[in-house]
Amino acid sequence: MSLDTILIVEDEAAIRDMLNFTLSSAGYNVVEAHNGEQAWKLLNDEVPTCLLLDWMLPGMSGVNLLERIRKHDRFAAMPVIMLTARGEENDQVQGFEAGADDYVIKPFSPRALVARLKALLRREHPESSRSERLIQGDLKLDLGSYRFTVADQEVKLGPTEFKLMQFFMSRPNRVFTRLQLLDRVWGEQVVVEDRTVDVHIRRLRKILETVQRAEVIQTVRGAGYRFSVD
Numbered sequence: 001m002s003l004d005t006i007l008i009v010e011d012e013a014a015i016r017d018m019l020n021f022t023l024s025s026a027g028y029n030v031v032e033a034h035n036g037e038q039a040w041k042l043l044n045d046e047v048p049t050c051l052l053l054d055w056m057l058p059g060m061s062g063v064n065l066l067e068r069i070r071k072h073d074r075f076a077a078m079p080v081i082m083l084t085a086r087g088e089e090n091d092q093v094q095g096f097e098a099g100a101d102d103y104v105i106k107p108f109s110p111r112a113l114v115a116r117l118k119a120l121l122r123r124e125h126p127e128s129s130r131s132e133r134l135i136q137g138d139l140k141l142d143l144g145s146y147r148f149t150v151a152d153q154e155v156k157l158g159p160t161e162f163k164l165m166q167f168f169m170s171r172p173n174r175v176f177t178r179l180q181l182l183d184r185v186w187g188e189q190v191v192v193e194d195r196t197v198d199v200h201i202r203r204l205r206k207i208l209e210t211v212q213r214a215e216v217i218q219t220v221r222g223a224g225y226r227f228s229v230d
């Protein structure tokens with residue numbers, strides 16, 4: 001799973017450091033810019049998952065940068081949270097008009113900001129929040145708590161079986177060859193043989209058998225494996 005990247009545009013080092021620390025601790029990948037010009041350069045290299053944008057910046061203001069961003073389609077799916085000073089209601093209105101999705105008033109608590117950010121990302125990227133919990137029939141895989149349940153009964157999976165299950169449950173009814181599974185579940189860092197896949201599939205089926213669900217992992221002759229709850 002790819003990490004969400006948050007771009008912070010803030011000229012005050014103390015706030016930038018605090019945001020970086022808070023967001024990194026919350027599991028985000030953080031990129032920093034000190035001003036609008038630097039942010040614009042970074043944005044053109046990579047579109048982050050979300051932008052935290054300070055209003056008062058030296059040079060190009062936060063709103064000017066936001067207006068520039070909203071002229072480009074490639075940033076259409078990128079939510080923007082504006083950081084504004086207290087009591088500047090006009091700024092908030094202007095910020096929303098310029099295309100901000102949310103705003104946070106300084107001084108703010110780091111925890112409150114992370115909560116706002118999470119809520120915003122859930123709203124903007126419903127598929128990524130769904131991916132934290134995969135549900136197929138009565139099979140549930142919770143990536144946050146690392147739990148797998150069948151009909152609300154917890155079933156213990158080894159790390160590789162868990163990864164296999166995660167891969168299959170997010171791609172139901174599709175056939176994958178052994179090589180595809182090796183490449184996408186095991187990755188390139190480990191050298192393993194095709195047979196490894198069969199070994200782990202067998203192990204996974206054995207575990208699923210204990211809850212009468214071995215049939216969800218199907219062998220497609222001459223092709224590979226498929227997950228299906230039907």
Ligand code: CA
Nearest residue numbers: 011054056057
């Ligand atoms: Ca500022």
